[in-house]
Amino acid sequence: MSQANPRALAAQALSRIVHDGVSLRAAFATFSTTFSDARDRALLSALLHAGARWWLRFDTALTGLLEHPLHEREPQVHALLVLGLVQLEILGLPEYAAVAATVEATRALGKPKFANLTNAILRRWLREREARNAALDADATTRSAHPRWLIKSIAADWPDHADAILAANNAQAPLWLRVNSRRITREELAAKFAATDIEVELPEALAQALVLGQSLDVTRLPGYADGWFSVQDGAAQFAAGLLDARSGMRVLDACAAPGGKAAHILEGAEVDLVALDRDPQRLPRMLENFARLGLRADVREGDAGDPSTWWDGRHFERILLDAPCSASGIIRRQPDIKLHRRASDIPALAAQQARLLDALWPMLAPGGRLVYATCSLLVAENAACIGGVLARHADAAGRRVPLGWHAAGAGMQNLPGEAGMDGFFYAILDKSN
Ligand SMILES: C[S@@+](CC[C@H](N)C(=O)[O-])C[C@H]1O[C@@H](n2cnc3c(N)ncnc32)[C@H](O)[C@@H]1O
Known part of the structure; x- marks a missing residue:
């Protein structure tokens, strides 16, 4: 198997997360070492986060599209197909690119005999997506991609906020940093970032906090090795x-x-x-x-x-x-x-x-x-x-x-x-x- 295909590696990693209880963080740490290019690592991260976040929706969607279930026989191909749906519905990749790249990844996975099936399933999804999405939206678990017990617990504990919580759980979080006030002020740090075209917000409620709109590799930011800041949510x-x-x-x-x-x-x-x-x-x-x-x-x-x-x-x-x-x-x-x-x-x-x-x-x-x-x-x-x-x-x-x-x-x-x-x-x- 080629080791350099992010989608194939994402399918392997996602299968470990879903079936073997491996944490996303550990799976990413293991599989991302294959890539020296930051863009490949970023794609792997995006696929794993969106794949885990929306698994409960698109796993069900895929089961409805397949005549013969794949998840036990071919868990990695199953995960790759879920990732194909995720690229189309969540990551917003152009249809042609998402389908072609996912078909190509079957070969990188060492499963070329599933190339035609992958192509056929993703194209069928594109033809039927409206009705299939509507059916998925009719059930709370597939609509929100949360397990039923957690939906119930959230509704019981926070009845007036339950829908907002489920939606927030499926959104991407901003990147929060905390300045090390022993080394630098946050205004000085913000100026160093601005000099490298990285814009930050300085929230009033927290004296040491900086917020970045985009997620990035913090070890490449100015001052990381010098201990100017840490990653920490507000x-x-x-x-x-x-x-x-x-x-x-x-x-x-x-x-x-x-x-x-x-x-x-x-x-x-x-x-x-x-x-x-x-x-x-x-x-x-x-x-x-x-x-x-x-x-x-x-x-x-x-x-x-x-x-x-x-x-x-x-x-x-x-x-x-x-x-x-x-x-x-x-x-x-x-x-x-x-x-x-x-x-x-x-x-x-x-x-x-x-x-x-x-x-x-x-x-x-x-x-x-x-x-x-x-x-x-x-x-x-x-x-x-x-x-x-x-x-x-x-x-x-x-x-x-x-x-x-x-x-x-x-x-x-x-x-x-x-x-x-x-x-x-x-x-x-x-x-x-
Ligand atoms: C929420 S994390 C702590 C995060 C940390 N305070 C920080 O801000 O970086 C919880 C930690 O509790 C530790 N832990 C769990 N049970 C413990 C116990 N009985 N005694 C001491 N540590 C425990 C875990 O190993 C884990 O590192």
Whole structure:
């Protein structure tokens, strides 16, 4: 098989994502190494994101077009055909180019006997697309390309916003950066970008944020290697301010890897920061990020829910728990969540979040503050979880989160796409003296 055809590689990668539970990020990291040309990598990325985002629609569409199902016998050809439909309907490629390139990719895949079938299926779709699209739009799952359990959960938790959430999940997210205020001001950084014809917005609500309309390879932007900035969505950039860690304080980031919020805290104050994470594979990336940004932290591997293995018994004045969660608020960035997450994951995650909160609470100094954050929009992981902590710990009090977001129990919720940001939840818990 030729290794240089982006569509053929995208079909292989998408098949791994859909059938083997491989994350889009991991699949892209593996398959993109084949290409030295940035345009090929960009096409692979666009195909994988749109393919995962719209799989539930065009997988059903393809099944309706085929006389004999392909997904078990020939999963890569099946994925290639789904990508053909995605190129026609979502990426807006000219019909001739999309069909010809997809037919060509059957050969690159080493499956030339499917070239005629591919041509016939895509041409049939083009003849019948209006009626077939109307049929797909009649069902919520194929209309929104979300699994039924998630549509129901979103409708139950956010009844007035459900359609807007599903639409935002299928939109492309802007690229947010956070300037490293120890190295450069954001106005200076914006001027450096403008000198290379990259225009940015400087949102008022966040002092260190820059927003780029287009997505691009940030490692090629001026100042990346010098640690002038990091990639971080706007919603995540509120964590450091809410934590209010001041110089000299002892701070715990309990779920820190890859270190985005920990780095923001360190950029803002001279704190004594323990950056903990349970996953040893995620620690090197965190260390690399701190080194690039010129920051120092006490990086440890450990389970935040089992302090006996890593805690020295000294209290923290500030704790950030950026908890493992369903990531249901960042589907626009990681559309494979729609394919990989199951309804049964949610109670298990909520139990894990409660376990971490209960284990961390005794480590917080009297008068201290804990900030709880998730990139979920589900009540079970957010308001209900915090409600449980407040009920179990008499010395815990919820503080109003000063963000103009949706009130959600003792916390605040941003819904995906609002203010251009990800879906995110914050709660602030103060401990009495
Ligand atoms: C949402 S991510 C954290 C993102 C990070 N705070 C940032 O801003 O870059 C959640 C992290 O929690 C870690 N994690 C999950 N369970 C954990 C546990 N029991 N103890 C410590 N870390 C845990 C995961 O390995 C993952 O790196």
